Amino acid sequence: MSDGHDARRDGRGRSGGPRRERSAGGDRRRGRERPPAPNKESLVGAEAELDLTDIAHGGRCVGRVEGQVVFVRHGIPGERVRAVVTKGREGDRFVFADAVEVLTPSEDRVEPRCPVAVPGGCGGCDFQHVTLPRQRHLKAQVVRTQLSRLAKIDRDLEVRPVPGDTDGLRWRTRVEFAVDEAGRAGLRPQRSHDVIPLADCPIATEGVVGTGVLDADWSGMRAVDVVAPSVGEPTLVPIPVEDDVVVEIDGVEAGEQCVVEHVDAAAWQGDFEVHARGFWQVHPGAAATFVDHVLGLLRPEPGERALDLYAGVGLFARAIVDAVGPDGAVLAIEGDERACVSLAALTPDVEQLEVRHGDVARELAPLVEGGDEVDLVVLDPPRTGAGADVVQALAALHPRAIAYVACDPAALARDIATAAGHGYELADVVAFDAFPMTHHVETIALLVPSA
């Protein structure tokens, strides 16, 4: 049995309480709903042995005990595990659990690389016990299942590595470390407020770890962000425990620093100024890969009109501006004012680019009311997805192509289903492993008017 598994047993021992037999679901009768049970007994700490049959949205494996669905962390489909319930009550349709002992290990199981000696490491790298090819296989399965369940689309798809990523380690250019009471930087285990001090974070780039952040004394801080951009020195952003304390780094108030990120895509090359706490892809190869993929899907033509929605500092807008040329027009809409200021400052002489600070749904409304039309759209919303109002508004603008960049496959599938109701269909979908060792996946879809 591996050290990781031993650690899991330790973890259970600390939090588990006395062993109880589960009876959840046992009194549920086929075809008859149980009346609501306000005093349902908590199952937290209960143990069961179960077979993991599938992978679900969020990276948990699916198993069943007496008809009750159990979403299990730290497993691999095909394994039999002993699991301890972490959330759920008797009679709930499903409960959540952690695998604490692997009874029949998958051949795709590997020793986790994270030095945090708790199940699954710090709580972020929830796939690190799985080989990299199987991680990608599981992510593809999740995207396929969400498309099938929520958008009624059955489609094969692959999860591609981000070019240059060979082992899924040393890729994360932005990390927020928590700080413990002794002022040491570390990370929190899942569902815990404890901070485990770290000597290394194996997914962080050399630039992040090389700042010495893990050796420094951060007394008085509750967290410290490290940003290791592609250009220049890494930046540290200490976050004080007390809100009214101001920390200065090299004469600049911490949190107000900016970094420069270079994009070396085939379609476009240049620099962006990004606020240290603003949005930028955390995998160093992701930005260029996504620009090339999105432009390859949209194939902008000179003179076309495009929207870049949830534009950030304009990763896609900037490349599309050059592709549509002086007779084209690009409108970038973004809710973070500082990102808008950065994009506007980057492009003072580019007349065909308009940067609008605001909420996407609100900014689209006048375009729809005015009967505007556009040719191309890039849609790159946060995890919650674009939502029905935005998708409906987009359809009313009649673009010939929408490239949807999604960090949540369920939100993507829901928005694709909405788009189908407004005359748009899925023409292409590919996913990228921009977050190795975690269950997260970036999916890029092309929507076009239905045939």
Ligand SMILES: C[S@@+](CC[C@H](N)C(=O)[O-])C[C@H]1O[C@@H](n2cnc3c(N)ncnc32)[C@H](O)[C@@H]1O
């Ligand atoms: C996933 S990031 C994409 C950024 C950019 N496309 C890129 O690739 O660098 C999502 C962006 O949406 C912005 N955002 C979130 N909700 C928004 C809203 N309702 N309206 C406008 N922008 C929003 C965030 O500030 C963030 O910059």
